[in-house]
Every structure is written in structure tokens, then in C-alpha cells.
Amino acid sequence: MPASDEFPRGLSLAGQASNAALSLTFPAIPGISWVLTDIDLSVTSTNTTTEIMCSATDQASRPYITFGVSEATSTSYGTGAGSWAGKVCYPLGSAVTISIGGIAANVLQTLHATAYPI
Amino acid sequence: MRRTLTTPFFPDQGYSMFDFWAFSSGGPVNTVTYTAGRTATRPAVLGGPTVEQHWLLISVAVQAYLRWVTDVSNNVAVYGKLGAIVTGLSMDQPALATQAGDQYLTTIQELPTDTSLLTTLWDPGQHSMPPSIASQPGPSVAWPGPPSALAVSAEISPPNPIDLFPGVQPVVGIWMLPSLLGVLSILGGARGIHKRIGLDIVGAKFTLNYDDGD
Numbered sequence: 001m002p003a004s005d006e007f008p009r010g011l012s013l014a015g016q017a018s019n020a021a022l023s024l025t026f027p028a029i030p031g032i033s034w035v036l037t038d039i040d041l042s043v044t045s046t047n048t049t050t051e052i053m054c055s056a057t058d059q060a061s062r063p064y065i066t067f068g069v070s071e072a073t074s075t076s077y078g079t080g081a082g083s084w085a086g087k088v089c090y091p092l093g094s095a096v097t098i099s100i101g102g103i104a105a106n107v108l109q110t111l112h113a114t115a116y117p118i
Numbered sequence: 119m120r121r122t123l124t125t126p127f128f129p130d131q132g133y134s135m136f137d138f139w140a141f142s143s144g145g146p147v148n149t150v151t152y153t154a155g156r157t158a159t160r161p162a163v164l165g166g167p168t169v170e171q172h173w174l175l176i177s178v179a180v181q182a183y184l185r186w187v188t189d190v191s192n193n194v195a196v197y198g199k200l201g202a203i204v205t206g207l208s209m210d211q212p213a214l215a216t217q218a219g220d221q222y223l224t225t226i227q228e229l230p231t232d233t234s235l236l237t238t239l240w241d242p243g244q245h246s247m248p249p250s251i252a253s254q255p256g257p258s259v260a261w262p263g264p265p266s267a268l269a270v271s272a273e274i275s276p277p278n279p280i281d282l283f284p285g286v287q288p289v290v291g292i293w294m295l296p297s298l299l300g301v302l303s304i305l306g307g308a309r310g311i312h313k314r315i316g317l318d319i320v321g322a323k324f325t326l327n328y329d330d331g332d
Contacts, residue, residue, distance in 0.1 A: 003242035007299070008197045030154045031296030032199075117199050117298040 009116035010037060022109045023099035028059055029117070034096045035089045038114040041069065041100055042081040044107045052080045053101045056113075059094040077107065089118070119332045120176070127160050127182075127292065127322035153316070155201060156294045157227040159208060161287035162326045174279035174329040178290055180205045182322035183267035184240060184248035199242075200317065201295030204229065205324075206236030206274050208289045229293060237272045239292065245270070248317070267320055282328065290324045 013024040026034045036056055043052050056065040069082030090096050098113045167173040184203075208230040229236060248268035282288065299316070 001246065002244055003200055003247040006247045007199075009199065011197050029152055029296075029298060032152070032298050116197075 010114045011116065012112065012114045014110070014112045016108070016110045018108050021099070022111055023097055024111055024113050025098075026096040026113075026115050028093055028095035030093050032117045033089055033092045034094070034115040035087055035118055036065065036096055036098075036113065036115045037085065037087055038112075039065070039067075039084040039098055040081075040112040041083070042079070042110050043069070043071065043100065044077060044079045045071070046077050046107050052082070054082070054084070054098065054111075055101065056088070056096060056098045058090050058096060064088050064090065120327065120329055122325050122327050123162055123164060124323055124325045125160055125162055125290075127158055127290075127324070152298045153201075153294065153296065155296050157291060158319075158322070159227075159289050159291040160324070161289050162324070163287060164282065164326070164328065166330065167282055167284055169284050171284075172331045173282040174331075175207075175276070175282055175288055176279050176327040176329060177273055177275040178207055178288075178327070179271065179273045179325045180239060180290065180292070180322070181269070181271045181324070182239065182292070183264065183269055183320045185267040185318045185320060186248045186250045187316055187318050188250050188252060196299055198299040199297060200299070201297040202238055202242060203240040203270075203319070204236050204293045204295065205239040205272055206230065206291065207232075207276075207280075208291045209235065209280070227291075227293070230291070235274055235276060237274055239272045240268075240270045263321075267318075279329065288326065290326075292319065292322060294319075 011026065013026065015022055015024050026036075039054060039056065041052070041054050052069040052071055054065075054067055054069065055063045057063050065084060065086075065088055067082065067084050069080045071078040071080035096115060098111060100109055100111060164173070209232060246268065249266055251266065280288075294317070297317070
């Protein structure tokens with residue numbers, strides 16, 4: 001079996017935050033490009049915002065992936081969850097940052113992302 | 119007359135082709151082992167030719183052993199990619215310092231401009247994984263010899279013999295291309311005691327085949 005098949009290629013990062021901004025970063029490493037393959041997010045908030053935005057930017061803050069998640073609201077809180085799956089290759093040596101935006105008052109956010117190096 | 123000269127790259131001891139890089143994410147603390155690449159070069163000291171002589175370099179054979187150094191004391195998971203190891207003749211670079219203690223100081227140098235004098239010594243996409251040994255704190259683990267490591271070899275035969283000039287020593291190099299291997303802490307975010315993980319190259323040597331014109 002080739003050595004490259006000995007290890008799983010993808011690195012998964014996960015984070016959770018209450019009443020604070022949340023982002024995940026695959027670090028900038030010279031000679032390495034990250035290929036982003038999966039993003040999963042969920043948000044429970046006390047406001048009535050109906051659209052949650054998630055973006056995955058390179059080191060120069062250029063958005064390569066942006067998607068919105070509709071939030072289901074009730075009288076006192078809203079919940080939203082969404083995911084993205086694909087294959088986007090970021091520039092050589094660039095960090096990749098995945099962040100959630102568009103929420104004025106956060107209660108709980110969870111974010112999970114997977115990328116592999118090439 | 120055809121002659122050969124065999125030169126070791128370094129003593130028969132393990133040399134890590136990695137250095138370390140750590141980062142934190144929003145979740146558990148992750149430790150990542152990473153190298154931008156490593157280069158080891160060594161000149162062949164031929165002792166000639168003189169200005170009256172015409173010597174020709176015919177070929178270069180490179181042999182080495184690889185081993186995979188793992189940290190078995192921590193509950194860790196590994197992911198990522200290993201870079202290929204390239205070897206060959208460098209006609210446009212001086213010899214570089216090769217080691218300090220058990221680590222290379224030299225990060226990767228650019229590959230020689232004449233890539234026809236290079237070949238792949240180990241390709242992780244094709245070749246098997248080297249045998250594993252347990253890492254330990256401090257200096258590299260001594261190398262007891264085969265079969266505790268994976269033997270790799272390559273030969274570079276230029277289409278036409280290369281002229282050797284007085285005072286100019288051919289330089290043979292080994293280049294490990296960028297690699298990234300994660301050691302992911304899975305113990306509730308507590309960073310384990312990280313020792314060493316990565317690819318060691320041991321017992322590396324090259325044999326220069328040349329013609330001294332006699």
C-alpha cells in the first residue's frame with residue numbers, strides 16, 4: 001500500500017461559542033495548499049435574524065465560499081443549521097478561515113470544518 | 119579508467135526531515151508536525167582532475183534508509199500528506215551545512231535548475247511506508263541497520279557524461295518536499311507531551327561513477 005494511503009488526509013476542526021464570534025482557521029503553511037471539503041454549522045439565537053451567513057476566506061479575506069442558512073424563528077429564539085460540501089483549493093501557503101456572521105445576539109454557535117493538505 | 123567514489127551524507131544515525139509547528143483552533147488544541155522541506159547536500163571530494171586531465175562524470179547512485187518515527191506514548195491521531203524525497207546532482211549550488219545535533223538546520227533549498235539530473239528517491243504515492251520506531255526524548259534513536267528501515271535507492275545517469283573541471287566538486291543532494299502531518303490531541307483539548315514524529319533518513323550515501331581519462 002502506498003505511504004500516502006496510510007493516513008487519513010483530512011483535518012477536522014470544530015468550535016463552539018456562546019455570545020461571541022466564532023471562527024475556525026486552517027493555518028498558513030508555506031508549501032501547503034488547503035482543500036476545503038465540508039462545513040457544518042448550527043446556531044441558536046435570541047434575535048429574530050432570519051439569515052445566517054457563513055464564509056470561508058483565504059488569508060487576504062477573499063471569500064471563496066459563502067452560503068446562507070435560514071433561521072427558523074419562534075417567539076423567543078431562532079435556530080438555524082446548514083452545511084456545505086464540495087472541494088475548493090485555496091492558494092499555496094494561505095490560511096483558510098471559516099466564520100459565521102449576521103447574528104446580532106448569539107446564544108450558541110457550533111461550527112465544524114474539514115480540509116486536507118496538498 | 120572507470121572509478122567509483124562512495125561518500126556518506128552523514129553518520130549512521132537518524133536525522134529528522136521534519137520540524138514542528140503548532141497551532142490552536144477554536145476547539146481542542148491541535149499539534150501539527152510540519153516541514154517546509156529539508157535539503158541535505160554533500161560534495162564528492164574526488165581529488166582531481168588537474169588542468170591537464172579530462173574527467174567525466176558517468177552516473178550517481180544514491181542509497182538510503184527511511185524510518186517512520188512515532189510517538190506511542192500519547193493517544194494521538196495522524197492525518198496529512200508526506201512530501202516526496204528527491205535526489206540528484208546539483209551543478210549550480212554549493213554544499214550546505216547538513217546537521218546540528220540530530221536535526222538539519224537547512225530548510226529546503228530550491229531544486230537545481232537542471233532537473234534532468236534529479237530523480238525521485240521515495241514517492242509516498244507509490245512506495246510503501248517505512249517501518250516504525252518509537253520516538254524518544256533527546257537525540258535520535260540509533261539506527262541498528264536493516265530491516266528496521268526501508269531501503270530506497272535511485273540512479274542518475276545523464277544522457278551524456280558531464281565534464282568535471284579542476285577545483286569543482288560535484289554536489290549530490292537530497293530534497294524532501296513540503297509535508298504536513300497532524301498529531302491531533304483527542305484528550306479533551308489537553309495537549310499531550312509531544313516528543314517527535316516524522317520521517318527519518320538514515321545511512322544515506324552516494325556513489326559517483328566517473329572516468330579519469332587514464
